[in-house]
Amino acid sequence: MTTDFNSFFQFAITVDNVIFGFDGQDLKVLLMKRGEIPYMDDWALPGHFVKQEEDLTSAAGRILEELTGLKSVYLEQVKTFGKASRHPMGRVMTVAYYSLININDFEIKPAFIAKKATWFKVSDVLKTPLAFDHKDILIACIDRLKVKVKTQPIGFELLPNKFTLTELKQLYESVLQHQLDKRNFRKKILSMKILIDLQESQEGVAHRPAKLYSFDSERYNRLIEDGLHFDISYPAMQA
Amino acid sequence: MTTDFNSFFQFAITVDNVIFGFDGQDLKVLLMKRGEIPYMDDWALPGHFVKQEEDLTSAAGRILEELTGLKSVYLEQVKTFGKASRHPMGRVMTVAYYSLININDFEIKPAFIAKKATWFKVSDVLKTPLAFDHKDILIACIDRLKVKVKTQPIGFELLPNKFTLTELKQLYESVLQHQLDKRNFRKKILSMKILIDLQESQEGVAHRPAKLYSFDSERYNRLIEDGLHFDISYPAMQA
DNA sequence: ATACTTAGTGTACACTGTACGCATTCTTTA
DNA sequence: TAAAGAATGCGTACAGTGTACACTAAGTAT
Structure with missing residues (x-):
């Protein structure tokens, strides 16, 4: 019974973050070039494993802050992706968030320059392949943003x-x-x-x-x- | 590095399902009396651990079918709850779904009668305590349903x-x-x-x-x- | 036959959404 | 300094939808 119970504790959780910015012309999203396997050298959403003692929300905020130095920006949970096959190295579920930042406030932290964090036009990214199921995640976040921006005044988060x-x-x-x-x-x-x-x-x-x-x-x-x-x-x- | 990686694989995932029904008068939700610790004898949302080889969506469907015998009903993922402290027995994240069923089609499976699955008026449940953070989950699902029912024709799922x-x-x-x-x-x-x-x-x-x-x-x-x-x-x- | 209960209908007004063209204010350059 | 260029900023008329509101119709029960 106890061993049975323990057998469930073999999942890993990541948070992936779709960071949106707006440059005055186009909606953009921040992607990183992966430096490790799997999907080495592919573009991917910034994300991390959730730590044992870390709240889910904190993990999402941590990723954003480590990458951009920004705190207390708009951050919204969208959906959890949990196909058994989605991660080649084990059972990893990911919780997708998106955030809206003012692109002018943003400055990539030095630690991440090596990993080539870059803004892409959303319309371009939709045409190129991404690591894991990150394309699906991106689409889910875009769809959510479209719905939300119509009925909540969150668009201002993207502007100066x-x-x-x-x-x-x-x-x-x-x-x-x-x-x-x-x-x-x-x-x-x-x-x-x-x-x-x-x-x-x-x-x-x-x-x-x-x-x-x-x-x-x-x-x-x-x-x-x-x-x-x-x-x-x-x-x-x-x- | 490898051990480091493995150390992330210590989470358990559950799916909790807010099953809505409508009896012609009131919106109802199906709750179960817990038969095990923690929260023994408290009312709780029907839920289960996700199995190692099971897709998240399948797990949600499985819970619903085991409990009600119903397949292919309306089922929507709402939100993942992941506070580190939410489960007293370990690090358990839960993914909340809600489903809409026609209350007349419904028949509680015998295995669950012992566990006392019962319909509650939503308005009543909001006043009574539930196990874990299930009250928060219920509220999130109600809020989502309210938004969704206004713009999608999902209300019909609750009717004959x-x-x-x-x-x-x-x-x-x-x-x-x-x-x-x-x-x-x-x-x-x-x-x-x-x-x-x-x-x-x-x-x-x-x-x-x-x-x-x-x-x-x-x-x-x-x-x-x-x-x-x-x-x-x-x-x-x-x- | 009468009382009772719920179903089912129509209209007028206010408001909002929508389509659409031109004058204004500043910079640039000839 | 005059003229051209570029984007800002304003107003009106019409159609359509939202909203408020009260009575008749069609059954059942006594």
């Missing part, structure tokens, strides 16, 4: 504190893979009253500078209490 | 093949915990054209019998291709 409405629109378009109508997008976002008009403008651009805004999370929370329905649905705003 | 519009409305009300306006609900559902009018009526009721409908999944899929937006949002239909 100060941003223009054009940048925000570009972000939504690259996540949702859909063109949006400029005027309707502005109208909708501004009508929610969740942005602070910073009374500042872009500088150094070769055209009329755009106004800068920031996301007012306190106000957002108050409005949600009052029944605000955050919803950026692209069928509603096709260009 | 033939149902009345009043039953369907009652189902939504008990899941969403919100009253809906009868006329608007009917108008919305019928306007989607995803129900088949069976040209039959209820029998044996002490009042005007209601018409029976069934869900037309093929038609639904066709309409989705054409851009149908399934959305039963309660702010839109408050009573």
